[in-house]
Amino acid sequence: MSLDRRDFLSLGGAAAVSGGLIIPAAAQQSPPQEAADHTIRIRSGLVELAPDRIVSTTTYDGQFPGPLLRLKEGRRVTIDIHNDTDTPEQLHWHGLFSPVDVDGAAEEGTPFIPAHGMRRIAFAAKPAGFRFYHSHVVPMGDLSKGSYSGQAAPLYVEPRNEPGAYDREVFLVLKEFEPTLSRGGDMAQDFLAPATKVSALEESGEAAMKASIAKGMPHGYEVGYGLFSINGRMLGKGEPIRVRAGERVLFHVLNASATEIRSLALPGHAFRVVALDGNAVPSPVEVPVLWLGTAERISAIVDMNHPGVWVMGDLADDDRGHGMGIVVEYAGRGGKPQWAKPKPFRWDYTRFGGPGAPAADEVIEMTFAKSNAARGGFNEWTINGQAFSMETMEPVFAIREGRRYRLRLRNASDDIHPVHLHRHSFELVRIAGKPTAGIMKDVVMLGGYQEIEVDVVADNPGATLFHCHQQLHMDFGFMALFRYV
Numbered sequence: 001m002s003l004d005r006r007d008f009l010s011l012g013g014a015a016a017v018s019g020g021l022i023i024p025a026a027a028q029q030s031p032p033q034e035a036a037d038h039t040i041r042i043r044s045g046l047v048e049l050a051p052d053r054i055v056s057t058t059t060y061d062g063q064f065p066g067p068l069l070r071l072k073e074g075r076r077v078t079i080d081i082h083n084d085t086d087t088p089e090q091l092h093w094h095g096l097f098s099p100v101d102v103d104g105a106a107e108e109g110t111p112f113i114p115a116h117g118m119r120r121i122a123f124a125a126k127p128a129g130f131r132f133y134h135s136h137v138v139p140m141g142d143l144s145k146g147s148y149s150g151q152a153a154p155l156y157v158e159p160r161n162e163p164g165a166y167d168r169e170v171f172l173v174l175k176e177f178e179p180t181l182s183r184g185g186d187m188a189q190d191f192l193a194p195a196t197k198v199s200a201l202e203e204s205g206e207a208a209m210k211a212s213i214a215k216g217m218p219h220g221y222e223v224g225y226g227l228f229s230i231n232g233r234m235l236g237k238g239e240p241i242r243v244r245a246g247e248r249v250l251f252h253v254l255n256a257s258a259t260e261i262r263s264l265a266l267p268g269h270a271f272r273v274v275a276l277d278g279n280a281v282p283s284p285v286e287v288p289v290l291w292l293g294t295a296e297r298i299s300a301i302v303d304m305n306h307p308g309v310w311v312m313g314d315l316a317d318d319d320r321g322h323g324m325g326i327v328v329e330y331a332g333r334g335g336k337p338q339w340a341k342p343k344p345f346r347w348d349y350t351r352f353g354g355p356g357a358p359a360a361d362e363v364i365e366m367t368f369a370k371s372n373a374a375r376g377g378f379n380e381w382t383i384n385g386q387a388f389s390m391e392t393m394e395p396v397f398a399i400r401e402g403r404r405y406r407l408r409l410r411n412a413s414d415d416i417h418p419v420h421l422h423r424h425s426f427e428l429v430r431i432a433g434k435p436t437a438g439i440m441k442d443v444v445m446l447g448g449y450q451e452i453e454v455d456v457v458a459d460n461p462g463a464t465l466f467h468c469h470q471q472l473h474m475d476f477g478f479m480a481l482f483r484y485v
């Protein structure tokens with residue numbers, strides 16, 4: 001069964017249309033004569049997370065999440081993007097093989113959508129699968145901007161042939177609000193498998209941190225949040241997901257956080273992971289818990305075989321308690337939603353992989369390091385010793401069309417980095433020493449002091465941005481450009 005946008009809205013999937021809180025749009029610029037296939041308005045809006053928790057933020061079309069866009073694989077679309085705000089914007093098509101002028105990254109050369117102006121873009125949507133669109137401006141310390149705002153929305157590119165081994169689809173967008181700067185957080189760091197660390201990376205990272213603390217430096221700023229939501233509603237404050245026993249529900253889960261790693265469990269049920277970042281995996285196996293780095297997506301089928309009223313929520317009690325969850329309610333069942341903490345479970349990408357990645361033509365080694373609190377109290381991040389500079393647009397890695405590159409990603413810090421490549425996907429070939437193949441992604445979590453390898457085929461010429469998707473890391477140096485030569 002497929003849903004169009006109206007069906008999706010009426011099902012309450014994106015129910016944050018904030019009953020009656022529609023603000024008139026600012027004066028419109030005259031768009032080109034032919035009507036576009038889709039129109040998106042970047043504008044301020046109110047998000048009713050709960051009746052007494054209404055936040056004002058920048059949104060797509062005045063709602064959070066923004067409208068689910070469903071495009072057809074390979075079919076050309078035109079989209080008018082209006083910017084009703086006072087500052088230029090970038091709208092990034094995350095996971096699409098877009099041309100540079102469409103992709104939505106100023107560093108690559110995409111033009112800004114001017115303040116109180118508009119841009120019409122056109123592209124053929126590919127590849128098929130679960131993508132999303134979000135703001136790609138650089139907020140630095142301004143936590144009202146970019147991915148800290150409500151500018152995020154799911155995008156589904158329908159394949160030419162949809163296997164459809166499920167009864168219905170539910171999109172879930174995980175997102176925090178009310179960000180504040182803090183010194184240090186309590187995010188889980190020990191859930192990745194294999195847990196193998198590289199001792200050389202650990203020694204250099206620990207030595208750098210010790211030296212910084214010895215000089216009297218505090219820990220660099222992190223971001224914490226006051227409010228947590230799924231589909232723009234705090235746990236228990238929106239419509240439940242209503243299911244029937246025997247149904248197979250395909251969940252498309254997006255972590256739209258600016259900075260956080262999220263987990264998700266549904267007591268008494270298992271997730272059969274069929275796609276990661278929208279791409280079908282070689283081994284669709286069942287897991288009790290999903291873990292998603294910033295900007296990662298997981299598509300998983302759940303057999304509804306455990307009737308009751310359940311909390312589907314984050315494993316972190318504090319975050320779930322502040323809203324990170326949604327109620328799943330079986331037909332004919334009532335009462336208080338039940339939560340049960342799952343048994344300890346480690347997230348291992350290779351579980352979903354297959355054998356035998358082809359050999360690469362060339363290896364590009366990248367080592368990521370943290371300079372504690374080095375930039376006005378914020379951590380500075382470097383790639384091979386160099387923090388990204390908007391003036392020089394460096395560091396740069398040269399690549400040639402048609403070649404297969406193995407990126408050896410080495411983390412000399414204790415933070416987990418959800419690293420992202422624009423306009424391409426990459427294949428996981430080695431995770432913390434463990435070989436795998438066939439898993440195509442555009443974001444992958446790199447564990448503290450770990451090393452992973454991913455292969456990229458250079459098949460989409462143009463400047464290509466590589467960065468950590470943790471907004472603070474990206475804004476303070478963790479970024480590079482690949483240039484085709």
Ligand SMILES: [Cu+2]
Binds near residue numbers: 416468469470473
């Ligand atoms: Cu990072």
